[in-house]
Amino acid sequence: MLEIRDLHARVEGKDILRGVSLTVKRGEVHAIMGPNGSGKSTLAKVLAGHPSYEVTGGEVLFDGKNLLELEPDERARDGIFLAFQYPVEIPGVSNAQFLRLAYNEKRKHLGEEELDPLEFKDLLKERAQIVEMDAALMSRSVNEGFSGGEKKRNEILQMAVLEPKLAVLDETDSGLDIDALRIVSEGVNKLRHADNAIVLVTHYQRLLNYIVPDYVHVLYKGRIVRSGGKELALALEEKGYDWIKDEAAEGQPSAVGA
């Protein structure tokens, strides 16, 4: 489904991604871990098509198409979804209105009928249950004044509405309380199926207890320096990143990703 080959990207003239390769197949869950500043969010934003990030090398194929040629909105309509690490607040735009527009853009893209506000309301109600989202948050402006946890939950609600093929969840677990983490994780699990794929960016093993990854990758200084199964996350939890950093410094070859 997703094929990233030797991807290089820079922001503000600074090289951040320095040769990322990663293959994600349908039905898989990949976790990307790595120290702060290693480029995880950058990778996520490059996939989503953020204009500030300049791709300087490599390629990305999504369902065989050259993803990098597409505008961000085209990517989204084709089924890419990024749950932001820091979702922005959009004053004056109601959450429900925004979600309906986004949903209808996708329906149109698929050649389906748009939903009117009433029809959409029912759908939204149903999807909101997946993440146990408070109905009051729907009529409020997008993320405005939402707590950190509410913002994250809202991201997954959007995922539930848009049903992407590939969802990149950038630290969706950060900021969620223990119960919310369970609820949101269970929600993500409900949205998982054999035809979609999920890339989880996280710092914590805890999330991976709920959403069990098929592969775990460590991104360090703009490269995937190690890949393994879910036990890699446990090892990181226990030992931290120093050993990985040492290995990387010594230039040891790391296990090749999936």
Add this chain to the structure above:
Amino acid sequence: MVQATTEKSSYRTAFDAMQSADEHALPAWVLRLRETAMERFEHIGFPTTDVEDWKYTNTGAIAKGAFAPVAAGAGEELSAGDVGAFLAPEASSRLVFVNGIYRAEFSATENLPAGVVVADFAEAFAGEHESVLRSYLARPSDPETDGFNALNAAFLREGALVYLPKGAQATRPIQLLFLSAPAAQAAAVFPRVLVVAERESAATIIESYASAAGESRSFTNAVVEVFVGENARVMHYKVQRESEAAFHIATTNAKLERSGVYDLTTITLGAQLSRHGIGVRLAHEGAECWVDGLYLVGTGQHADTHSLIDHSSPRCASHQLYKGILDGKSRAVFNGKVFVHRDAQQTDAQQSNKNLLLSNEARVDTKPQLEIYADDVKCAHGATVGQLEEEELFYLVSRGLHTDLARNLLTYGFAEELVEKIRIESIKQQLDEAILNRLHARLEV
């Protein structure tokens, strides 16, 4: 400072003809007031950009515009259907003027609570409320300082009187509609509105300006005065959506008595050049006003708002929020002054002007000013000029919204605070459409 003398003489010619035509029809004080004002106008002329208050707004095109004052007969072909499109369905009474001339056939004044008067000036001059007009309009000791105001007074003839006696509650809105219609020679019209809300009365006024035909050229020079009595409440909407070839100059002055409440919302969508001067005087303790507005302009449009909130008594509050959306090659000016006199202790004055530039060619000059002579006050003011936030835009497009739609949605979000405030559904709708249509989008919630 005096310019365009040839035009002035055309105003003089029309003026002289009007004076002799009205010689026996109108009270003598009206003729005298007009004569004084005409002389005043001839003395001061149209303002030029040398005048500080008009620095950014060049009215030369009006001075040179060959507009014909009092274009009687124009717009006669308008049908009730044509006019209907401009009526606010929420209003149960209305006065309609076409090119400045009152049109009884489009107006309705039956549905008013006892004692409330909504009358055109011709009727008011002839009736028992002539004294109301006289006491509020004839102020010989108060010469006009602004050429446009002087010219409006010189052509004082047609207008709207809204009179609310003590305690009267006009629960349904009252609409005053000023339509411009194409004329052989582009018309100069001089609407005048007088609202007198005596103590404990309440009313909602919708003051609308529109062009009946698409691109007609016209010059509207309006003066509106609102007197808010003790504990009276006046909600006032001014909606200007004249053609983009029109010139619109307007003055709104309000004076508030003890604990009077005045809530003004202005919507500026039309005209190639518009200028709205607002003066609100919080004359007695406990008065409170809201002066809010939205201007939405595109290529070829210039919108200027000048406001003065005058706190002359203690414990008054003023709230001002103006938002501007500028697209294409457009220009806006906002100059808001809050003046707090020495005696006006415990004043609460808030003022904010926020502008959204949708293009690199749009330009705004904003200047909020506070002038405070009291020491125990709570005052805040600020102005911003910005563009759509890239991160917000990316957030929306990353959910699959086309860029145009995302931009419109953000623009709508910017205006929402003001749209939300509007209590008249039809105005709200017009505004929704204006924001979204101008930006070519569809949005239904």
